[in-house]
Amino acid sequence: MLGKLTIDALPFYSGIAMAGALTVACGAAGVIALITWLGQWRSLWSEWLTSLDHKKIGIMYVILALIMLVRGVVDALMIRTQQAFAFEPHGYLPPDHFDQIFTSHATIMMFFVAMPFVLGLFSMVIPQQIGARQVAFPFMNSAGLWLTVSGAALVMISLVVGRFSAAYWTAYPPQSGMQFSPDVGVDYWIWAVLLSSVGSILAGISCFVTIVKRRAPGMRLMMMPLFTWTALCASILIIFAYPSLIVAAALLGLDRHLGTQFFAGSDGVMNYISLFWIWGHPHVYILILPACGIYSEVVATFSRRRLFGYASLVYSMIAITALSLVVWLHHFYTIGSGADVNAFFGRAAPLIAVPTMVTIVCWSLTIYRGQVQFSVPMLFTLGFIVTFLVGGITGFLFAVIPPSIHDTTFRAAHFHNLLIPGALFGYFAGYQYWFPKAFGFRLEEKWGRRAFWCWIVGFCLAFMPLYILGFMGMPQRLNRSNVADWQPYLIIAQAGVLFIVCGVAFLAVQIAVSIRDRKALAASSNDPWNGRTLEWATASPPAVYNFAAVPRVQSVDPWWALKQAGTADHRPTRFHDILMPGKSGAAIMLGAMSFVFAFAMIWQIWWLAAAGGLGMFAAVVSQTFHDHAGHRIPASEVEAIESRRVLAPVLGREAPT
Amino acid sequence: MTDAVITADPGDEADADAVQRAIEEKIYGFWLCLISDAIIFALLFAIFVVMAQNTADASAGRTLFQLPRIFAATVLLLASSATFGLASVAIAARQRGRVIVWLGMTIMFGLGFVATEITEFHGMAVADAAPWRNGFLSAFFALVGTHGAHVSFGLVWIVLLGCEIALRGPTPIAASRLYRLGLFWHFLIIVWINIFSFVYLPRLL
Numbered sequence: 001m002l003g004k005l006t007i008d009a010l011p012f013y014s015g016i017a018m019a020g021a022l023t024v025a026c027g028a029a030g031v032i033a034l035i036t037w038l039g040q041w042r043s044l045w046s047e048w049l050t051s052l053d054h055k056k057i058g059i060m061y062v063i064l065a066l067i068m069l070v071r072g073v074v075d076a077l078m079i080r081t082q083q084a085f086a087f088e089p090h091g092y093l094p095p096d097h098f099d100q101i102f103t104s105h106a107t108i109m110m111f112f113v114a115m116p117f118v119l120g121l122f123s124m125v126i127p128q129q130i131g132a133r134q135v136a137f138p139f140m141n142s143a144g145l146w147l148t149v150s151g152a153a154l155v156m157i158s159l160v161v162g163r164f165s166a167a168y169w170t171a172y173p174p175q176s177g178m179q180f181s182p183d184v185g186v187d188y189w190i191w192a193v194l195l196s197s198v199g200s201i202l203a204g205i206s207c208f209v210t211i212v213k214r215r216a217p218g219m220r221l222m223m224m225p226l227f228t229w230t231a232l233c234a235s236i237l238i239i240f241a242y243p244s245l246i247v248a249a250a251l252l253g254l255d256r257h258l259g260t261q262f263f264a265g266s267d268g269v270m271n272y273i274s275l276f277w278i279w280g281h282p283h284v285y286i287l288i289l290p291a292c293g294i295y296s297e298v299v300a301t302f303s304r305r306r307l308f309g310y311a312s313l314v315y316s317m318i319a320i321t322a323l324s325l326v327v328w329l330h331h332f333y334t335i336g337s338g339a340d341v342n343a344f345f346g347r348a349a350p351l352i353a354v355p356t357m358v359t360i361v362c363w364s365l366t367i368y369r370g371q372v373q374f375s376v377p378m379l380f381t382l383g384f385i386v387t388f389l390v391g392g393i394t395g396f397l398f399a400v401i402p403p404s405i406h407d408t409t410f411r412a413a414h415f416h417n418l419l420i421p422g423a424l425f426g427y428f429a430g431y432q433y434w435f436p437k438a439f440g441f442r443l444e445e446k447w448g449r450r451a452f453w454c455w456i457v458g459f460c461l462a463f464m465p466l467y468i469l470g471f472m473g474m475p476q477r478l479n480r481s482n483v484a485d486w487q488p489y490l491i492i493a494q495a496g497v498l499f500i501v502c503g504v505a506f507l508a509v510q511i512a513v514s515i516r517d518r519k520a521l522a523a524s525s526n527d528p529w530n531g532r533t534l535e536w537a538t539a540s541p542p543a544v545y546n547f548a549a550v551p552r553v554q555s556v557d558p559w560w561a562l563k564q565a566g567t568a569d570h571r572p573t574r575f576h577d578i579l580m581p582g583k584s585g586a587a588i589m590l591g592a593m594s595f596v597f598a599f600a601m602i603w604q605i606w607w608l609a610a611a612g613g614l615g616m617f618a619a620v621v622s623q624t625f626h627d628h629a630g631h632r633i634p635a636s637e638v639e640a641i642e643s644r645r646v647l648a649p650v651l652g653r654e655a656p657t
Numbered sequence: 658m659t660d661a662v663i664t665a666d667p668g669d670e671a672d673a674d675a676v677q678r679a680i681e682e683k684i685y686g687f688w689l690c691l692i693s694d695a696i697i698f699a700l701l702f703a704i705f706v707v708m709a710q711n712t713a714d715a716s717a718g719r720t721l722f723q724l725p726r727i728f729a730a731t732v733l734l735l736a737s738s739a740t741f742g743l744a745s746v747a748i749a750a751r752q753r754g755r756v757i758v759w760l761g762m763t764i765m766f767g768l769g770f771v772a773t774e775i776t777e778f779h780g781m782a783v784a785d786a787a788p789w790r791n792g793f794l795s796a797f798f799a800l801v802g803t804h805g806a807h808v809s810f811g812l813v814w815i816v817l818l819g820c821e822i823a824l825r826g827p828t829p830i831a832a833s834r835l836y837r838l839g840l841f842w843h844f845l846i847i848v849w850i851n852i853f854s855f856v857y858l859p860r861l862l
Contacts, residue, residue, distance in 0.1 A: 136682045201693055209686045239689055243696040259789035
């Protein structure tokens with residue numbers, strides 16, 4: 001009846017796991033109770049969960065990313081605490097539990113923090129930046145969100161029911177095979193990855209078509225804002241790279257449950273590793289390129305200058321995109337692919353440093369002689385530029401140094417150096433920068449600054465010691481050690497992660513304080529930062545249709561040009577009906593049913609899997625046969641909305657410092 | 658910069674234009690979906706090539722596959738492609754009845770193909786050539802089975818779209834759906850031709 005699911009699936013094996021399970025269960029129950037108490041289920045359902053509005057979908061993506069960030073950081077704290085104190089005899093975590101936390105930390109940060117953050121900012125900002133009223137495929141966009149949510153829910157429920165994978169986030173066989181991982185952990189990993197991969201592809205296709213087909217009249221490709229360019233590049237990488245991860249995860253599942261022989265023997269393992277990194281390397285750039293786009297927007301806005309070397313930046317992004325598809329093997333030099341193969345990839349990989357350096361130079365020259373304003377997004381950007389240089393240079397070492405630093409903590413330090421300043425700081429900058437766009441009031445500056453300093457100090461303390469430990473030869477992923485020389489560095493790293501925990505807490509305080517003081521923080525105009533690109537031409541928060549009349553674009557930074565020409569406040573003489581997509585419950589049903597299906601497959605509850613599969617099918621078919629073109633906003637209503645916007649007090653365009 | 662800045666307005670376009678634009682975007686997006694799908698097949702082909710020698714001393718060719726059956730499957734699938742093409746012609750001429758008839762033929766040929774494939778898989782499983790026997794067979798079943806699953810999925814889709822056309826008539830939206838389904842269906846034929854050439858033929862000749 002319940003397949004492999006028995007009462008033993010509850011985490012009685014360890015007090016710490018039980019505490020984690022109770023936290024998740026209580027958290028979920030608390031949220032449900034709060035919504036019920038506030039009586040908000042109906043409005044939540046009709047205003048948010050079934051919404052096809054690209055802005056709301058973007059906001060929900062980012063909320064998912066922030067919630068999962070908390071979980072990921074807690075995992076990091078537990079890992080660091082274990083390593084700091086596990087010097088003879090063994091710390092506080094048993095090895096298997098340590099490996100589970102290690103795996104879930106990376107899986108969550110990659111698939112359920114970074115990806116939703118990126119896709120959320122795409123969904124929120126891109127249509128407004130290119131002067132569109134809606135994404136090309138609102139339903140696909142929404143389905144992408146709910147499939148990702150359902151993958152995240154699988155990872156969370158693995159804390160309560162069963163256990164998560166202990167085979168690390170790369171799930172290399174044979175460790176992820178049935179012989180060494182007989183429990184459901186790896187299956188949770190496989191299904192979480194499959195669901196979020198499909199969701200990412202859907203969102204990527206929607207983003208790509210939106211950019212190609214829905215730009216404002218006059219906006220040629222070489223007039224697109226940098227963030228839009230990076231979204232285009234990242235979408236291409238999503239469409240080309242994610243299928244490889246789907247193949248790797250699906251075949252791993254077949255090996256586990258049907259006994260197929262894909263990844264048996266050393267040849268087979270090489271197949272898996274190649275498949276994984278054919279996705280994995282472009283994925284790094286799927287995460288970093290959008291951050292580069294955000295940095296470009298932030299640097300230009302807060303330096304009050306047109307971006308230096310716009311064309312060079314665009315060509316650099318394109319070069320990085322192309323190169324990222326042909327360097328995957330540098331993730332596993334040490335596995336022994338032969339001298340020729342290693343030589344090819346060893347020469348190709350450092351080439352990426354060239355366009356990367358071009359971008360850094362362009363940003364620096366934009367700041368040079370700009371009227372720089374050190375607001376929170378700019379702080380994150382400057383922090384990134386400084387620390388990212390270290391990350392880039394250490395990456396170089398992997399191509400030239402003999403294998404002694406591979407598979408050590410040096411490697412862990414290097415990729416955290418790329419993914420924390422290189423990606424996460426960018427998302428934070430974007431989050432602070434576009435928050436007033438989404439909600440109409442700025443985030444409080446003081447707590448933002450505190451969060452920034454905690455993050456950057458924490459990052460340096462947590463990862464610079466790992467570089468040193470790598471040179472000292474400490475292997476990555478150790479759950480305990482008996483080398484006394486390592487321990488001081490591990491304790492410093494532990495201090496660093498405590499700073500990062502404070503950084504997360506301050507970000508939470510910042511939201512609370514900002515909501516409390518939202519009247520005082522209300523954007524003095526729709527354009528609080530004196531922006532340059534079209535998203536600042538809409539109201540903040542924007543009307544559901546974004547633009548009552550779409551501006552004609554004639555240059556880079558079109559909004560800036562309009563403001564310079566003094567025509568930014570022109571109202572259209574005549575309004576038109578606007579056709580917008582309606583609501584759809586099918587996307588969230590698809591997400592929910594995919595969760596049921598995956599959960600049932602993991603526990604081999606066949607009847608439930610059949611029900612979940614039918615539910616997914618029904619959700620998609622109901623949407624397919626839905627021919628309503630959406631709802632029409634009459635011209636009179638558009639005019640009323642636009643008049644209210646004009647009457648709102650405009651206190652000037654000066655951004656507060 | 659003149660004051661001719663706020664002029665272009667999609668609000669001006671007629672509803673029919675909006676529908677046309679949406680259809681074009683969907684076709685464009687569908688090509689991207691096919692690209693992702695093509696990459697999945699490309700990777701499965703690559704795995705098959707890598708695993709082709711991993712036979713663990715079992716039979717990997719002549720005795721495993723039967724040319725008449727493969728030939729029949731190929732003919733059935735090619736015929737379904739032709740009938741689908743005729744359905745596309747019929748919907749362009751707004752002939753509801755003919756669309757249904759040609760789609761019905763496509764379904765028959767498609768079902769024939771799937772049945773042939775299931776017979777082949779079953780025969781191989783009985784003859785101790787199941788997917789878990791060796792790496793070659795794992796890769797074979799994954800590649801050909803994924804294709805078969807795509808064909809089955811396409812058949813369900815044809816049934817659904819056929820119902821829609823029967824109930825609502827050959828509307829422009831239905832025509833655009835049929836166009837995209839056609840892209841999918843013909844794409845599967847192309848994949849099959851590759852399977853025939855790289856998987857079956859070298860082992861039968």
